[in-house]
Amino acid sequence: MLKRLGLAALLGFAATAFAGADKPALTAAELGRIAAHGPWPLPWTVDPGNRVSGNAAAIRLGHDLFFDPRLSANRRVACASCHDPVKGFQDGRRTGRGLVTGTRNTPGLFNLRQQRWFGWDGGHDNLWSASLRPILDPREMGGKASRVARALRSKSTLDCHYTEAFGKRPAASDPELLVNVAKAIASWLETLVSPATPFDEFRAALARQDAQAAAAYPATAQRGLRIFLDRGQCATCHAGPLFSNGEFGDTGLPFFVKPNGVDPGRQGGIKLLLANPYNLLGAHNDDATRDNATGTKHLRPEHRNFGEFKVPSLRNLRLTAPYMHNGSFATLREVVKHYSELDEDRLHADGERILKPLKLSEAESADLVAFLESLSPREAPPAPAVPPAVAACSVPRRRAPP
Amino acid sequence: MSWRSPAREAESPADRVRRGDCWRGVLAASILGLAAAANAACPPDAADGTVVRKGDLLLAYRLAGKTERIPMAQHFALEVQLCDKDGVSAARLHKADATMPEHRHGMNYRPLITPMGGGRFRVEGMMLHMAGRWQLVFEVQAGKEKLRLSHDVQID
Numbered sequence: 001m002l003k004r005l006g007l008a009a010l011l012g013f014a015a016t017a018f019a020g021a022d023k024p025a026l027t028a029a030e031l032g033r034i035a036a037h038g039p040w041p042l043p044w045t046v047d048p049g050n051r052v053s054g055n056a057a058a059i060r061l062g063h064d065l066f067f068d069p070r071l072s073a074n075r076r077v078a079c080a081s082c083h084d085p086v087k088g089f090q091d092g093r094r095t096g097r098g099l100v101t102g103t104r105n106t107p108g109l110f111n112l113r114q115q116r117w118f119g120w121d122g123g124h125d126n127l128w129s130a131s132l133r134p135i136l137d138p139r140e141m142g143g144k145a146s147r148v149a150r151a152l153r154s155k156s157t158l159d160c161h162y163t164e165a166f167g168k169r170p171a172a173s174d175p176e177l178l179v180n181v182a183k184a185i186a187s188w189l190e191t192l193v194s195p196a197t198p199f200d201e202f203r204a205a206l207a208r209q210d211a212q213a214a215a216a217y218p219a220t221a222q223r224g225l226r227i228f229l230d231r232g233q234c235a236t237c238h239a240g241p242l243f244s245n246g247e248f249g250d251t252g253l254p255f256f257v258k259p260n261g262v263d264p265g266r267q268g269g270i271k272l273l274l275a276n277p278y279n280l281l282g283a284h285n286d287d288a289t290r291d292n293a294t295g296t297k298h299l300r301p302e303h304r305n306f307g308e309f310k311v312p313s314l315r316n317l318r319l320t321a322p323y324m325h326n327g328s329f330a331t332l333r334e335v336v337k338h339y340s341e342l343d344e345d346r347l348h349a350d351g352e353r354i355l356k357p358l359k360l361s362e363a364e365s366a367d368l369v370a371f372l373e374s375l376s377p378r379e380a381p382p383a384p385a386v387p388p389a390v391a392a393c394s395v396p397r398r399r400a401p402p
Numbered sequence: 403m404s405w406r407s408p409a410r411e412a413e414s415p416a417d418r419v420r421r422g423d424c425w426r427g428v429l430a431a432s433i434l435g436l437a438a439a440a441n442a443a444c445p446p447d448a449a450d451g452t453v454v455r456k457g458d459l460l461l462a463y464r465l466a467g468k469t470e471r472i473p474m475a476q477h478f479a480l481e482v483q484l485c486d487k488d489g490v491s492a493a494r495l496h497k498a499d500a501t502m503p504e505h506r507h508g509m510n511y512r513p514l515i516t517p518m519g520g521g522r523f524r525v526e527g528m529m530l531h532m533a534g535r536w537q538l539v540f541e542v543q544a545g546k547e548k549l550r551l552s553h554d555v556q557i558d
Contacts, residue, residue, distance in 0.1 A: 032558070033558070036558070235533060236532050236533050236534060237532065239474060239475060239532070239533060240474070240475065245474070245475040245531050245532060246475055246531075247475065247510055247531045247532075248510070294477045294526070294527060295477065295511065295529075297514075297527065298477075298511040298512050298513065298514065298526070298527030298529075299510070299511060299512070300509065300510060300511050300512040302510075304507070353504070353505055353506045354505050354532075
């Protein structure tokens with residue numbers, strides 16, 4: 001009964017807050033669907049597969065290694081070279097450029113802790129494995145264990161934090177060295193959570209029935225939200241607080257890549273994942289129960305996986321242009337145009353039938369773009385602060401001379 | 403046979419062995435009885451969740467764990483009970499799956515079925531990864547006959 005009263009009050013409030021020519025009242029179903037996109041941020045939990053998840057020494061070590069170009073073959077490419085903190089941990093390029101130019105758009109790195117699959121093809125089922133791949137990939141950083149060990153031992157803070165986190169000094173001969181480094185980087189990455197957005201403020205205002213605060217959400221974004229929820233059915237895939245169901249889909253983009261190649265997307269990702277010794281079914285998963293490996297254990301490869309790519313989170317889009325797995329759209333307006341004029345012939349003949357051309361007017365397209373922009377913070381978040389050194393690794397401050 | 407034993411000092415060794423057997427029998431029967439009570443869900447009741455019928459076969463399924471609703475885009479497990487007109491069914495849950503008929507696709511994951519005894523099965527690795535109408539599909543092997551039971555669920 002209380003629930004019903006609450007809903008009735010909320011509906012009354014919604015009708016009041018949204019009455020008007022440019023702000024039609026939200027229905028109960030719409031309110032429920034808006035509520036499903038929050039709250040934000042989500043509660044943070046330790047990664048059971050990473051024994052240094054949440055460990056202060058590992059977090060500091062991971063941060064320092066992320067910015068250290070000495071892990072790469074030419075000592076000039078760091079993780080941060082492509083994942084620039086002031087660009088939402090993206091690089092602004094159509095496709096990433098490490099030691100050579102790649103074929104996929106560099107994904108941003110916010111809100112990784114909540115994700116199930118990593119990479120556009122989901123070739124990794126855990127963040128530490130995904131963090132290790134670019135270090136070793138000859139196209140990206142081209143690193144190796146000896147180089148990593150040398151870098152770690154060259155600086156007392158790195159050496160000390162490694163020793164504090166893992167209980168032993170870094171050694172190139174240690175088969176666990178690379179996976180430990182990856183787990184340290186992952187422990188830092190999983191602390192990167194994007195700030196609340198105008199949409200989050202709107203949703204929270206609805207939840208507490210604060211009409212004044214809800215009215216601050218622009219009318220154009222509200223109309224775009226309605227297209228997103230109803231006519232567009234975008235939340236079918238872009239679901240939940242992350243605006244992604246974490247799975248994969250075919251969006252009718254070309255999968256040809258130069259020169260003379262194709263990007264198989266999820267199909268290739270599943271093959272890589274199952275062959276990867278660092279997946280969650282392997283010996284490096286620190287969760288003895290293997291409960292965190294359910295997705296990998298039950299994977300069902302399908303023919304339709306060819307050309308499917310991960311459904312990206314829609315948070316922070318203003319920071320992470322260009323868009324799509326191949327970076328082929330420079331602006332959100334181009335993305336919306338793609339879905340508005342979708343060529344259904346480009347979708348898999350035996351694939352799922354979810355997408356239909358939205359056939360939006362210019363004004364409707366602008367509304368949808370305004371809504372998508374409202375899923376980013378008003379201001380680009382500053383580069384995250386350097387995590388504090390643990391006490392055992394702090395360099396004593398030199399006393400000022402008397 | 404009486405479970406009230408005569409004076410023990412009058413027992414021969416053979417009697418003692420027989421008495422021990424009797425008590426072991428009682429213990430085993432009790433354990434089986436308790437297990438049967440725990441599994442005694444034929445016909446299924448409200449606690450067994452949703453009931454789907456095909457001829458004489460009743461299939462009840464419920465979410466394992468404390469989850470009340472099937473979560474979208476998260477893995478979940480089901481507990482399934484098979485019954486027929488005589489009580490617990492000897493049929494076997496052969497397959498569990500789910501599809502989105504309007505979208506023409508199924509799950510991205512392959513569930514595993516574990517028989518639990520007493521006509522019960524546990525299905526692990528399910529995930530309905532999108533909002534919309536899903537159809538849960540169960541294939542049951544009953545003797546030489548394979549039965550297909552389905553049930554629609556709305557995922558929001």
